[in-house]
Amino acid sequence: MEERFEELAALSAFGMLEGDEKRTLDGVIIRDRALKELCAELEDTAALLAGAVSPITPPANLKGRIRSKIRSRRSGGATYSSGGSSFWTFTGWAAAAAFAASSAWLWMEREKLQTNLQASTAEISVEVEKAQKAASEQREGLEKQIAALNGEIASLQKRDALAQMRIATLQTTVEGYKQGVAVVVWDSEKHQGVLKLEKMPPVQVGKDYQLWVVDPKQPVPVDAGIVRVDSTGFAKVDFKPVTEVTDASKFALSVEKEGGVPKGEGPIVLIGP
Amino acid sequence: MSPNEITEEELLQRVARGDSRAFDELYDRLSPRLYGLLRQMLHDERDAQDVLQDGFVQLWDHAASYDPSRAKAFTWAVMIFRNKAIDRMRALGRRTRLVEAASLEHATLGDGDSLPGADEDVQARERAEIVRSALQQLPAEQRKLVELAFLKGLTHHTISETLDMPLGTVKTNIRRGLMRLRELLKGGRDGGAI
Numbered sequence: 001m002e003e004r005f006e007e008l009a010a011l012s013a014f015g016m017l018e019g020d021e022k023r024t025l026d027g028v029i030i031r032d033r034a035l036k037e038l039c040a041e042l043e044d045t046a047a048l049l050a051g052a053v054s055p056i057t058p059p060a061n062l063k064g065r066i067r068s069k070i071r072s073r074r075s076g077g078a079t080y081s082s083g084g085s086s087f088w089t090f091t092g093w094a095a096a097a098a099f100a101a102s103s104a105w106l107w108m109e110r111e112k113l114q115t116n117l118q119a120s121t122a123e124i125s126v127e128v129e130k131a132q133k134a135a136s137e138q139r140e141g142l143e144k145q146i147a148a149l150n151g152e153i154a155s156l157q158k159r160d161a162l163a164q165m166r167i168a169t170l171q172t173t174v175e176g177y178k179q180g181v182a183v184v185v186w187d188s189e190k191h192q193g194v195l196k197l198e199k200m201p202p203v204q205v206g207k208d209y210q211l212w213v214v215d216p217k218q219p220v221p222v223d224a225g226i227v228r229v230d231s232t233g234f235a236k237v238d239f240k241p242v243t244e245v246t247d248a249s250k251f252a253l254s255v256e257k258e259g260g261v262p263k264g265e266g267p268i269v270l271i272g273p
Numbered sequence: 274m275s276p277n278e279i280t281e282e283e284l285l286q287r288v289a290r291g292d293s294r295a296f297d298e299l300y301d302r303l304s305p306r307l308y309g310l311l312r313q314m315l316h317d318e319r320d321a322q323d324v325l326q327d328g329f330v331q332l333w334d335h336a337a338s339y340d341p342s343r344a345k346a347f348t349w350a351v352m353i354f355r356n357k358a359i360d361r362m363r364a365l366g367r368r369t370r371l372v373e374a375a376s377l378e379h380a381t382l383g384d385g386d387s388l389p390g391a392d393e394d395v396q397a398r399e400r401a402e403i404v405r406s407a408l409q410q411l412p413a414e415q416r417k418l419v420e421l422a423f424l425k426g427l428t429h430h431t432i433s434e435t436l437d438m439p440l441g442t443v444k445t446n447i448r449r450g451l452m453r454l455r456e457l458l459k460g461g462r463d464g465g466a467i
Contacts, residue, residue, distance in 0.1 A: 006452065007444050007447075010447050010448040010450075011422075011429055014422040014447070014451075015355075015356065015359065015426060016426075016428050040343065042451055042452075042455060043344075043352070044344060044345075044348050045451060045455040045458055046423060047344075047347070047351040047352055047355075048348065048404060048454075049404060049454075050307075050310045050347075050355070051400045051401055051403070051404040052401055052405045052408060053306070053309045053313045053401070054401060055305030055308070055309045056305060056312055057305050058304050058305070058308040058322065058325055059322065062304075062322055062325065062326060063297070063301075066300070066325075066326050066329045066330060069326065069330055073330070
């Protein structure tokens with residue numbers, strides 16, 4: 001150990017250190033255990049020097065004065081009483097009184113805290129309930145909005161779908177077909193359609209009705225398939241032209257050879273619109 | 274267990290719990306040695322009594338802070354009473370007079386007022402003899418400076434100025450003296466005599 005620190009420890013043992021020297025020692029002691037132990041030992045040694053002094057009995061009344069002074073003080077330290085039993089009695093009652101007072105105070109504090117807690121809990125519950133109600137209303141409102149929007153979307157989709165649809169009724173000038181009814185629903189988006197025939201006269205053996213789509217951009221009508229009616233003259237068929245039609249301006253039904261032909265040969269019996 | 278069988282350390286711990294009988298017993302055991310010390314330090318009977326009174330009141334108040342694993346009860350008490358005596362000296366402005374060489378000449382342990390007397394029991398006498406013997410083994414200059422430091426509570430700077438001695442010499446002698454005493458008193462302390 002450095003002599004410098006031993007020196008500070010020795011001076012400290014006599015309470016001689018001041019200012020920087022004291023601060024230096026206090027700082028080093030924190031991290032130097034050996035120096036800390038040396039300080040304690042030197043303090044002990046310094047105190048032992050008192051043993052070299054011969055004892056002198058103090059005046060007899062001094063003990064009484066000290067007792068009185070301790071008794072007269074109300075704060076700090078333990079309560080002093082000259083009598084053994086009365087001391088314990090007083091101390092016991094004082095402790096009991098202090099305990100009772102502190103218990104009462106603690107009980108009141110507990111009650112106060114509990115009341116505050118209940119009030120706070122009630123306030124929080126009300127606030128939570130309000131927030132839940134508001135959230136619920138908001139959710140309901142949003143659900144209504146969503147439903148309305150969905151309805152609007154459906155409506156728009158329907159309107160759009162209808163907008164894409166064309167309904168054409170085919171007419172005839174040929175006797176024998178004037179009772180027949182032919183309606184075409186054409187989906188210009190999907191380039192396909194539905195043909196519904198009623199009360200159509202049966203075709204001759206070896207013949208079939210064949211549907212054509214007239215597109216001004218195509219040089220000839222486009223084949224949309226053969227149509228076979230039942231004994232009542234009814235038929236409902238989905239059709240799709242063999243080549244893509246961009247502008248279905250007219251639909252025509254002709255009588256062709258059985259199985260159909262790629263290019264119209266027979267008479268057109270119905271056409272429209 | 275009779276009162277004599279109870280150690281001073283145990284008494285002090287009982288005082289910490291508010292035991293007034295233990296306080297009375299501890300006062301009876303410690304006060305002669307402490308009063309002797311205060312008389313030696315203050316050279317005034319009235320001042321010594323005042324400091325003894327204040328010191329025992331403080332001992333009653335702060336007994337709970339005593340740690341028997343760190344110091345003997347008497348050592349702990351000496352620190353309290355010595356500090357109070359130094360405070361008293363400073364408060365009375367006696368410091369100026371004390372630094373006079375003539376006054377310092379009387380600042381010695383184990384002579385003058387502190388000669389063994391009728392108040393000193395056998396145990397105390399043995400205890401005092403051990404410390405005095407240890408002090409006598411120190412070189413004269415070291416012993417003088419240790420006694421001054423212990424009894425007068427002067428700083429090394431003040432001692433240096435008063436005795437016209439280099440500061441380094443004062444510090445070195447105090448260090449060497451106290452370290453030597455530590456070695457010399459270790460046997461007696463470990464053996465329980467002090």
